[in-house]
Amino acid sequence: MSQIRSLFVTPLYHATLPEHGAPIDAAELEASCLSIAEDDEAGQDWCEANDFPGYTSYASLTDLGWRFPIFADLIKVLDVHVAAFVETLDFDLGDRKIVMEDIWINILPEGGIHTAHIHPHSVISGTTYVAMPEGASAIKFEDPRHAMMMAAPPRRADAREGLKAFVYVAPTVGDVLLWESWLRHEVPMNMAEDDRISVSFNYKWDS
Numbered sequence: 001m002s003q004i005r006s007l008f009v010t011p012l013y014h015a016t017l018p019e020h021g022a023p024i025d026a027a028e029l030e031a032s033c034l035s036i037a038e039d040d041e042a043g044q045d046w047c048e049a050n051d052f053p054g055y056t057s058y059a060s061l062t063d064l065g066w067r068f069p070i071f072a073d074l075i076k077v078l079d080v081h082v083a084a085f086v087e088t089l090d091f092d093l094g095d096r097k098i099v100m101e102d103i104w105i106n107i108l109p110e111g112g113i114h115t116a117h118i119h120p121h122s123v124i125s126g127t128t129y130v131a132m133p134e135g136a137s138a139i140k141f142e143d144p145r146h147a148m149m150m151a152a153p154p155r156r157a158d159a160r161e162g163l164k165a166f167v168y169v170a171p172t173v174g175d176v177l178l179w180e181s182w183l184r185h186e187v188p189m190n191m192a193e194d195d196r197i198s199v200s201f202n203y204k205w206d207s
Contacts, residue, residue, distance in 0.1 A: 006162065010141075010179075010183060011085075012167075012169070012177065012179050012183075013081070013084075013088075013176075013177065013178035013179070014171070014176075017074075017081075017174050018174070019081075020077060020081050021080050021081075022073065022077065024070065024073060024074055025070065026130065026174055028070050029070050029071075029130050030130050030131050030197060032070050032071065033107065033130055033197050033199070034197075035068075036057060036067065036068070037105060037107055040055075040060055040061060042060040042061075043055060043056065043057050043060035046059040046060055053108060053114075054106070054107045054109045054112045054195065055105070055106075055107040056104055056107070058104040058106075061104065061105075064103055064104070064105070071199075074199065078103075078126070078128070078176065079100065081126075081178065082098060082178060082203050083098070086124065089180070093205070096206055097205075097206050098123055098124060098203050098205060098206070099203060099204060099206040100201060100202070100203055101122055101201075101203060101204040102201065103199060103200070103201040103202075104199070104201070106127075106196075106197070107195050108190045108195060108196040108197075108198075109190065109195050110190055110191070110195075111189060111190065112189070113137075113188060114186055115186055116184050116186040117184065117185070117186065118181060118182055118183065119202050120181070122181035122202035122203060122204055123180070123181055123203055123205050124178055124179070124181060124202070124203040125178070125179060125180075125181040125183075125200070125202050126178035126179065126200065126201055126203075127139070127176070127198045127199065127201075128175065128176040129171045129172065129175050129197075129198050130198055130199060131194070131195060131197035132173050132196060133193070133195075135190075135191045136190055136191075136192040136194075136196040137187050137188045137189060137190050137192075137196065138168040138170040138171075138188070139168070139169050139177065139185055140167070140168050140185060140186050141167045141168075141169065141184070141185045142165070142183075142184040142186075143164070146165055149165075181202065
């Protein structure tokens, strides 16, 4: 009897923050992100020098958990989510652990985009969503086999999700998404008039 098996699965973890750990006050987290962005002159200068739309603390701040208690609380919750995700991936970690490497704020204004990229040198990457106004862009994930499909015909518009070349996920405030860091992703143009605010992070295999 013939059979079709699904091989080389690309996992995507999607949950809400309170599913693991204490609830995070969304309004306080948003206010903290905006306050940091307003005061972070080094981050503003980096964004301007690199034509980065809006604001990111990626290149300027590495101590968000120390600066604002809400970020320390958030990191504790994210640690539990990542541990739950890692458990499903069957990694052989030996006597090493998956630990947070960095965490940063993203504020994407109307018309802003984050072009397609991966997160080198990390194991797990993810984002939690702080402000998603109506019309804010979803996150777009790309099939990692895309560049090797060569002469393959395109998929039908109604193709099953696992066979699509691109998958769009529209999270809501308080959601957390996790994926393996090699998965290419992007944020298409923000069509909302208000800022799209998120907090992204990387986890590494600690020695």
